Amino acid sequence: MQKNKNISTPVIKRLPRYYRFLGDLRENGATRISSRELSERMGLTASQIRQDLNCFGGFGQQGYGYSVDGLYKEIGAILGLDNCYNTILIGAGNLGKAVAVHMSFETRGFSLTGIFDNDPEKIGQSIRGIAVSDIAGLEAFCHDNRTDAAILCVPKSAAPQIADRLYALGIRNYWNFSHYDLSMRFSDIVVENVHLNDSLMILCYKISAAGEMQEQV
Amino acid sequence: MQKNKNISTPVIKRLPRYYRFLGDLRENGATRISSRELSERMGLTASQIRQDLNCFGGFGQQGYGYSVDGLYKEIGAILGLDNCYNTILIGAGNLGKAVAVHMSFETRGFSLTGIFDNDPEKIGQSIRGIAVSDIAGLEAFCHDNRTDAAILCVPKSAAPQIADRLYALGIRNYWNFSHYDLSMRFSDIVVENVHLNDSLMILCYKISAAGEMQEQV
DNA sequence: TAGATTGTTAATCGATTAACAATC
């Protein structure tokens, strides 16, 4: 189903949003939708939606539009949500705990298989039914359990050394919450960053900029 | 300092990363840096860095480069980090708690002034020295305390009604963690989204796509 | 069949990169 053109990042970033809107439509019992109607709901152009979808295949039907359920499933398949990548979480602080408890890994192509920390207070605690392990046991765990990806919820200072250990274990896929640029350290890895500090600063910029606009009016 | 051209979003999104790298350089005692050297560290082109910075002003000096400290402060000012936007957090679940405890609001232009939830278990709890208030008291609180922004850490189902209440109170700036598109509901608001589900799905896509690439080799 | 809507090509717009004169 996935053609092997290189899909551009703007397109990829829009896929989860399509998936969300189609999921909502589906829940509300909609069976068909045209690119024009979807574009109005999502605040995009119909043209862009059709262009995006046609990167992966012709899912629509002339004169009819798209099947909501069909398209929902197609996009799920494109995203690879039917996978089950074994994933460990490093860092069981507030953020790590929230991510572990909050996320629905199973419906997003992942399975949380281990949680690690170096704080004796946290080791042994149970989060989402998983006991927090001593980070010292990381290597042993990964040798015994296939591990496809790691979630980094450690402080910036700890990130480089932890990343080195994970990389040495052959882990190449990262969901990175630490304020550290993994991609600058390793070139052959897959990283998705969630930089909350950066996001908050962008909000600050937007608010400030919007304020200046108003002053001018 | 801020010229009033409309700055494009790609540029804005790079600003926090510049800020982070310059902060690191500063801590390591660097005093000057050229666009070329910074470009190598950050994995960008020198041209792009100079273009980006020149949206806001000529901060460099021919033949010399940029003052690390000077540029760091300029970018901080551009981002508006010297502001102190009063901000309330809605939703004191795992994610809300993590955000409240984890973020350094003060150095990012914000001040956390209130936390609200509707769960009796959570009301009264103290997070970051702030007592969680009953969401029923939201209106009273906002009338007594100037509130510039809100952080939404509520489930998708609760998002629309909470957003309506906040909007009615005149709040126009949102840091939105809920899986709901505020910008489709209100047109005159400032929103910065952190959609963790979307981010995880993008990681899933990237891993799957990288896997397919390898198969072809 | 006529109307609707897709898939796809062409046109436009915007962002990135390259080049170089200005100047520290």
Next chain:
DNA sequence: TAGATTGTTAATCGATTAACAATC
């Protein structure tokens, strides 16, 4: 002064939008 590096203009590249023939 000579060398280095900026600020800025021009060229290229990529993404979005518009248009329309194909077709359900």
